[in-house]
Amino acid sequence: MSAGVLEVRDVQKTFGAVTAAKDISVSVPKGAIYSLIGSNGAGKTTFVNMVTGYIKPDSGEINFGSRNIAGLAPRLITRLGIHRSFQIAQLCNELTVEENMLLAGAIHHDERPSFFRHAHSAAARERAMATLERFHIAEHRNRLIPELSGGVKKLLDIAMAMAGETQVMLLDEPTSGVAADEKFPIMDLVIEALRAEGVTVIFVEHDMDIVTRYSERVLAFYDGQIIADDTPDEVLLDEKVQRYVTGGPA
Amino acid sequence: MRYVLFLYAAIAFVVLAAGSIILPDWAMFLFAMALAKGLVCLGIVAMMRGGVVSFGQGLYYCIGAYTATLAANMWGLSDIFLLTLLSSAVCLIVGVIFGPMLATYRGIFFAMLTLALSMVLYGTLSKMSVLGGSDGLNIAPPTFLGWAPEGRDLQTALYIYVVAIVVIAGTLMRIYFDSEQGLITLATRDNELRVEYLGASVRKVMAYNYIFAAVLGGLGGTIAVLALGHVDPEFAFWTTSGEFVFVAILAGYMSVPAVFVAAIILEVVRSFSNLYFPNTWQLSLGIFLLIVIVTLPNGLGSLLSRRKGGKT
Numbered sequence: 001m002s003a004g005v006l007e008v009r010d011v012q013k014t015f016g017a018v019t020a021a022k023d024i025s026v027s028v029p030k031g032a033i034y035s036l037i038g039s040n041g042a043g044k045t046t047f048v049n050m051v052t053g054y055i056k057p058d059s060g061e062i063n064f065g066s067r068n069i070a071g072l073a074p075r076l077i078t079r080l081g082i083h084r085s086f087q088i089a090q091l092c093n094e095l096t097v098e099e100n101m102l103l104a105g106a107i108h109h110d111e112r113p114s115f116f117r118h119a120h121s122a123a124a125r126e127r128a129m130a131t132l133e134r135f136h137i138a139e140h141r142n143r144l145i146p147e148l149s150g151g152v153k154k155l156l157d158i159a160m161a162m163a164g165e166t167q168v169m170l171l172d173e174p175t176s177g178v179a180a181d182e183k184f185p186i187m188d189l190v191i192e193a194l195r196a197e198g199v200t201v202i203f204v205e206h207d208m209d210i211v212t213r214y215s216e217r218v219l220a221f222y223d224g225q226i227i228a229d230d231t232p233d234e235v236l237l238d239e240k241v242q243r244y245v246t247g248g249p250a
Numbered sequence: 251m252r253y254v255l256f257l258y259a260a261i262a263f264v265v266l267a268a269g270s271i272i273l274p275d276w277a278m279f280l281f282a283m284a285l286a287k288g289l290v291c292l293g294i295v296a297m298m299r300g301g302v303v304s305f306g307q308g309l310y311y312c313i314g315a316y317t318a319t320l321a322a323n324m325w326g327l328s329d330i331f332l333l334t335l336l337s338s339a340v341c342l343i344v345g346v347i348f349g350p351m352l353a354t355y356r357g358i359f360f361a362m363l364t365l366a367l368s369m370v371l372y373g374t375l376s377k378m379s380v381l382g383g384s385d386g387l388n389i390a391p392p393t394f395l396g397w398a399p400e401g402r403d404l405q406t407a408l409y410i411y412v413v414a415i416v417v418i419a420g421t422l423m424r425i426y427f428d429s430e431q432g433l434i435t436l437a438t439r440d441n442e443l444r445v446e447y448l449g450a451s452v453r454k455v456m457a458y459n460y461i462f463a464a465v466l467g468g469l470g471g472t473i474a475v476l477a478l479g480h481v482d483p484e485f486a487f488w489t490t491s492g493e494f495v496f497v498a499i500l501a502g503y504m505s506v507p508a509v510f511v512a513a514i515i516l517e518v519v520r521s522f523s524n525l526y527f528p529n530t531w532q533l534s535l536g537i538f539l540l541i542v543i544v545t546l547p548n549g550l551g552s553l554l555s556r557r558k559g560g561k562t
Contacts, residue, residue, distance in 0.1 A: 052447070073446075074446045074447050075446050075447070075448075075449045075450060075451055078446075078447055078448065078449035079449045083447075084447060086443075086447075090441055090443050090444040090447065091441065091444065092436070092437045092440035092441045092444060093440060093441070094436070094439070094440045095433075095436065095437065095440065099433065100437075102433060103433050103434065103437045103445075103448065104448055106430035106433055106434060107430075107434065107445075107448040107449050107450045108448070108449065109430070113429075113430040113431050113434055113450065114429055114430050114431065115425075115426050115429050115430075115431045115432075116425055116426075116429055117429055117430055118252070118428055118429060118430075119428060119429055119430045119432060119433035120428070124430075160444075160448065161447070161448075163448070164448075164449065
């Protein structure tokens with residue numbers, strides 16, 4: 001693997017008396033698949049939110065390539081190639097599945113979104129359908145979001161995030177709210193699609209089976225700090241991780 | 251798909267313009283005023299698509315009307331095309347100044363700030379005797395590229411001009427609503443977080459809609475003052491803005507023709523209610539709006555829209 005595409009250095013974040021991130025330093029190599037584990041409130045989502053611009057760190061650097069992106073607006077970070085999905089899928093409920101995908105395509109189009117180019121043009125619909133088919137959700141294209149299952153919503157959320165030139169993808173609990181029998185098929189689909197494009201992946205996950213099966217490296221969070229940073233097997237055998245995260249041997 | 255839109259636009263122009271042959275003067279005036287106000291309401295609808303409603307669109311209606319009147323009275327400009335261009339340009343500039351500032355506000359804050367701006371203008375104009383104070387100003391009938399019609403000819407020319415402006419503006423707004431930016435506007439109404447995380451600026455979307463609405467407001471005000479021959483600060487008063495919101499709600503945000511249909515319905519209901527129940531005509535308008543809200547919560551436009559369940 002090459003040098004780190006995402007370098008986080010000494011990042012801190014407090015909310016009043018609560019320290020959500022304490023001297024977080026991570027180097028994520030290009031094309032790697034990292035998972036973030038930890039109990040609720042450990043700092044995983046804060047980490048994702050800081051990298052994607054939702055929260056501005058109090059101090060520290062988040063370097064993407066040669067640029068410090070700490071504190072940049074989410075849309076600017078997205079434009080640089082760092083995309084994300086959400087724990088609760090963020091979709092436009094009043095639009096159909098296809099329109100959600102058209103929206104992502106319109107924003108990530110080679111040219112700026114146009115005031116004249118039809119959003120439902122044949123070319124745009126073709127691109128949207130290709131992505132929906134790749135994620136096996138094309139059959140739902142004419143349905144509104146509230147009519148969809150949790151799994152389809154998650155897939156659409158990730159498919160929309162991937163519409164642009166993605167270099168780093170952060171997935172916040174990609175299998176939460178998904179039926180047990182859908183979890184592995186969904187992760188298979190997503191990871192395969194991301195790997196095919198050489199995208200660096202960082203995903204937050206509570207299910208250790210998913211962590212061990214899909215990630216190359218695991219960052220274990222506790223109380224706003226990274227308490228372990230290693231391969232899945234090593235991290236899950238770590239004494240601190242067993243005590244504070246998994247609650248016992250995996 | 252575009253040629254179908256242009257075909258509809260051409261048919262709409264011919265049908266509406268044909269009204270000038272059969273309509274009596276009073277009806278032509280009523281339609282011209284309704285269509286002029288419909289332009290202002292179309293601007294509100296553009297903002298509604300992004301999830302905000304302006305309660306102060308009288309600001310641009312008034313600025314457009316005063317700009318045309320002052321240009322006519324001070325510089326002797328009488329050409330309707332020049333007056334329209336000038337008023338639209340002034341409203342564009344004012345919209346560009348206020349748009350980015352207001353684009354960060356939502357809901358009641360946006361509504362109240364827009365209302366406040368229009369009331370500041372109302373208060374200022376009412377106290378400025380140089381601009382006619384609360385009595386306002388008169389404007390001479392316009393000319394059309396050097397042609398100075400009178401009587402029925404003037405009424406007809408003005409009506410056809412309004413129809414042309416409405417058809418052009420309506421077509422352009424339909425193209426915008428159907429465009430990529432139009433889809434981003436609809437998505438913004440629904441989920442701003444998603445739009446920002448896809449890489450688009452929600453603030454810019456809001457500012458664009460506000461600026462378009464400002465220009466449309468100016469167009470409406472210019473046409474109204476030319477039809478009426480008089481402008482006063484009431485153009486910026488909150489009841490005038492409320493009337494525009496009334497039409498926008500009646501129309502819904504899905505269909506462009508519905509906005510002008512709603513504007514015509516309001517003018518017709520008001521005119522006849524005023525004639526037959528002079529003391530209670532507002533009551534009949536209120537009942538009419540209630541019926542529309544209960545039976546068509548997404549407005550008259552939901553009858554014409556192809557969108558699912560009339561929800562979007």
